Amino acid sequence: MEILSTVTLVVAAFITALSCFAESTRRAIIFLSIQAIAIGSVTLVRCLIDLIVGLNIEALIHFFIAFAEWFSAAVVVPLILYWGVVKTENAFDTPVIGVRRLAILVASTATLFIVLWIFQPQTSQGEMITLSFCMLMFSFSAFLMVTRRDSLKILVGLNMAENSLYPLLAEIPTMLVPLILALMIFVTAIGTYIVVEAYRDHGSLLVDRWRWLSE
Amino acid sequence: MYSLLPLLTLIVPLLAGTLCLFTCLFRFLEEFSRRTSKILLLTSAALSLVTPLTMIPYCALGEVLETTGLGLRADLSNIAALVSTAILFFLVSIYNMGAERGGRLKPGLYNFFLLLFLCCMFGLLLSYDLFGIFLFVELVIGVSIILVAHNPVKESTEAAFKYLIITAISALFVLIGVLVIYVLTGESNILHLVGDSEKQAILAENPRLLMFVVACFIIGLGADIGLVPFHGWLPDCLPASTIIINGFTAIEPIPLILALYKLVAPLYRIYPSNVILALMLGTGLISIVFGALMAYSQKNFFRMIAYCSIDEYGHSLFALSLISPEARSFLIGQFYLINSTLAKTGLILSLGSVYFNSGDSVMDSLGNLIAKMDKTALSYMVCALSLTGIPPLSGFYAKLLFFGESYRFFYKNENSIIATLIVALLVCISIISFIFLIRSFHKIFLGKSRKNIDVKGDVPILMWLPTIIIATATLILGIRPDLLLRFIGPA
Numbered sequence: 203m204e205i206l207s208t209v210t211l212v213v214a215a216f217i218t219a220l221s222c223f224a225e226s227t228r229r230a231i232i233f234l235s236i237q238a239i240a241i242g243s244v245t246l247v248r249c250l251i252d253l254i255v256g257l258n259i260e261a262l263i264h265f266f267i268a269f270a271e272w273f274s275a276a277v278v279v280p281l282i283l284y285w286g287v288v289k290t291e292n293a294f295d296t297p298v299i300g301v302r303r304l305a306i307l308v309a310s311t312a313t314l315f316i317v318l319w320i321f322q323p324q325t326s327q328g329e330m331i332t333l334s335f336c337m338l339m340f341s342f343s344a345f346l347m348v349t350r351r352d353s354l355k356i357l358v359g360l361n362m363a364e365n366s367l368y369p370l371l372a373e374i375p376t377m378l379v380p381l382i383l384a385l386m387i388f389v390t391a392i393g394t395y396i397v398v399e400a401y402r403d404h405g406s407l408l409v410d411r412w413r414w415l416s417e
Numbered sequence: 418m419y420s421l422l423p424l425l426t427l428i429v430p431l432l433a434g435t436l437c438l439f440t441c442l443f444r445f446l447e448e449f450s451r452r453t454s455k456i457l458l459l460t461s462a463a464l465s466l467v468t469p470l471t472m473i474p475y476c477a478l479g480e481v482l483e484t485t486g487l488g489l490r491a492d493l494s495n496i497a498a499l500v501s502t503a504i505l506f507f508l509v510s511i512y513n514m515g516a517e518r519g520g521r522l523k524p525g526l527y528n529f530f531l532l533l534f535l536c537c538m539f540g541l542l543l544s545y546d547l548f549g550i551f552l553f554v555e556l557v558i559g560v561s562i563i564l565v566a567h568n569p570v571k572e573s574t575e576a577a578f579k580y581l582i583i584t585a586i587s588a589l590f591v592l593i594g595v596l597v598i599y600v601l602t603g604e605s606n607i608l609h610l611v612g613d614s615e616k617q618a619i620l621a622e623n624p625r626l627l628m629f630v631v632a633c634f635i636i637g638l639g640a641d642i643g644l645v646p647f648h649g650w651l652p653d654c655l656p657a658s659t660i661i662i663n664g665f666t667a668i669e670p671i672p673l674i675l676a677l678y679k680l681v682a683p684l685y686r687i688y689p690s691n692v693i694l695a696l697m698l699g700t701g702l703i704s705i706v707f708g709a710l711m712a713y714s715q716k717n718f719f720r721m722i723a724y725c726s727i728d729e730y731g732h733s734l735f736a737l738s739l740i741s742p743e744a745r746s747f748l749i750g751q752f753y754l755i756n757s758t759l760a761k762t763g764l765i766l767s768l769g770s771v772y773f774n775s776g777d778s779v780m781d782s783l784g785n786l787i788a789k790m791d792k793t794a795l796s797y798m799v800c801a802l803s804l805t806g807i808p809p810l811s812g813f814y815a816k817l818l819f820f821g822e823s824y825r826f827f828y829k830n831e832n833s834i835i836a837t838l839i840v841a842l843l844v845c846i847s848i849i850s851f852i853f854l855i856r857s858f859h860k861i862f863l864g865k866s867r868k869n870i871d872v873k874g875d876v877p878i879l880m881w882l883p884t885i886i887i888a889t890a891t892l893i894l895g896i897r898p899d900l901l902l903r904f905i906g907p908a
């Protein structure tokens with residue numbers, strides 16, 4: 203595992219943790235975009251170097267795939283969510299469990315991760331680091347989803363969870379990457395469409411204001 | 418045998434759906450689209466039924482039709498499910514002719530999503546590629562969510578959002594499971610994985626990772642199916658969707674439950690651990706008990722049928738998870754799954770007809786509808802009796818086989834006391850199902866109406882005909898179960 207990749211994953215995990223505390227929907231979307239940029243940039247730069255050095259078709263295809271992955275996660279998906287904000291409102295809310303409790307939860311999860319990683323056998327530390335960071339980011343994204351009432355922030359959390367799996371997607375056949383990306387964009391578009399429709403029906407982005415089901 | 422028929426099975430509904438989509442893209446075609454949308458959907462459903470039907474003679478002879486390269490394959494393990502899915506979709510399309518009243522989606526777009534939904538269900542049944550299964554799972558869920566939101570009432574958006582969040586997270590679990598297997602073995606085709614001893618050894622050497630993958634698949638697909646404890650969306654989605662969408666989504670468990678089996682069973686064969694069986698059987702059993710008990714206390718018939726569905730999904734998963742070397746569980750499980758889906762679709766459509774005429778889904782408000790809705794009442798009664806396992810309906814034979822296999826499995830692996838207790842529990846659950854379904858029939862069709870609901874007559878023929886056909890099918894399959902059983906075989 204290269205040091206640069208590790209640093210990028212640490213930065214991406216830190217941004218994901220920060221997004222848990224974002225007050226406005228717009229800020230949460232910005233965090234989503236930065237997280238995606240951080241996760242995808244190393245692969246993108248590596249593919250670019252391969253392309254410049256190798257100058258072959260295979261390197262070109264890999265570069266395009268990496269770029270598509272990076273572009274969809276860092277630009278397309280945030281733009282779809284931003285369209286949702288334009289159609290509705292930029293909602294402000296705080297975590298339902300309170301900022302302090304959430305901070306303790308995030309810090310303890312990060313600490314637990316570090317402790318578990320340190321106590322791994324030396325041989326498997328390198329192999330497990332990508333999967334471990336993915337799981338850490340996935341947990342932070344889950345915190346964002348479960349502690350917010352703003353439906354668009356919940357969608358941001360969902361996309362952050364999807365982004366956190368991107369380092370693992372590097373292993374899959376290149377032909378499948380565009381399909382998976384298209385599917386993820388499709389799900390985000392559906393989610394945003396439903397939120398916009400719900401806002402039209404209920405006049406609010408907050409899911410607890412939609413509560414006919416519990417009545 | 419190399420064949421393009423499996424690929425054609427996917428292409429037909431997709432192509433028909435795309436054509437429907439074109440009719441709503443251009444303004445000058447809007448009026449045409451609005452007028453012809455129902456007939457277009459019915460024609461497309463009929464066309465989509467042709468390809469699975471043409472594959473029956475080959476599969477019945479034991480041939481395997483395979484589109485290599487795409488990991489698509491039709492054989493005795495999936496042909497019965499494929500044809501059942503296509504027939505049920507066609508029947509619900511007939512129901513749609515009488516019941517569809519429009520919604521948030523334009524008619525062309527609505528047809529496109531319905532046919533895409535059918536294409537994804539076919540894909541789930543035919544695909545033996547891990548990534549293919551993931552793509553179809555994610556797509557089938559995405560489309561179902563849109564269809565739930567189609568209902569132009571306030572309730573649908575919240576239910577759809579809840580459905581989206583639960584199932585989108587669960588799809589990530591499926592992706593994690595698929596990625597772990599692929600990263601470990603470098604193989605994405607399930608059949609190649611099972612046939613390659615080197616790759617099997619790699620998986621068997623990592624039992625913890627294998628358990629993690631199995632857990633990911635159960636969480637991922639369990640949430641999509643609506644198994645306990647990942648069922649949160651299901652009781653909200655049924656009352657919030659249109660009655661037709663409820664009919665279409667009632668078919669969804671056939672491909673989803675078989676996909677779960679297709680993913681987990683090979684892993685169990687590679688590493689036959691009791692933990693895998695415990696996870697599958699446990700999830701099934703919890704769903705059975707929880708579903709039946711929750712359904713018992715419901716007053717809204719859509720919520721009752723939602724919990725009843727959870728109970729039935731649990732039964733199907735439980736039956737499929739009684740894995741034995743003779744592969745009887747697959748045969749019995751699939752037979753049970755198809756039968757329960759058949760009866761459940763009949764129930765959901767009948768209840769949809771009641772809602773269509775009365776505009777109410779609270780059972781206490783309804784009553785004495787049998788005089789005016791006799792055909793709907795008849796189909797509801799037959800499907801309810803079939804679902805609870807009353808002879809001579811198909812549910813009886815399915816339950817008989819299921820109870821027998823459960824006893825045999827637990828007798829072989831545990832002891833006679835546990836086997837007897839399990840069968841006794843399953844019989845008790847069936848009695849509970851019988852009670853709440855008969856009580857619902859009494860409240861809706863026989864009891865005295867508390868509200869003054871004006872029901873002028875039965876629903877149009879296009880709505881009661883599919884339910885009567887389904888009720889007749891449960892009767893025929895009850896008398897001649899071999900008509901279905903001969904088309905089910907091990908993978």
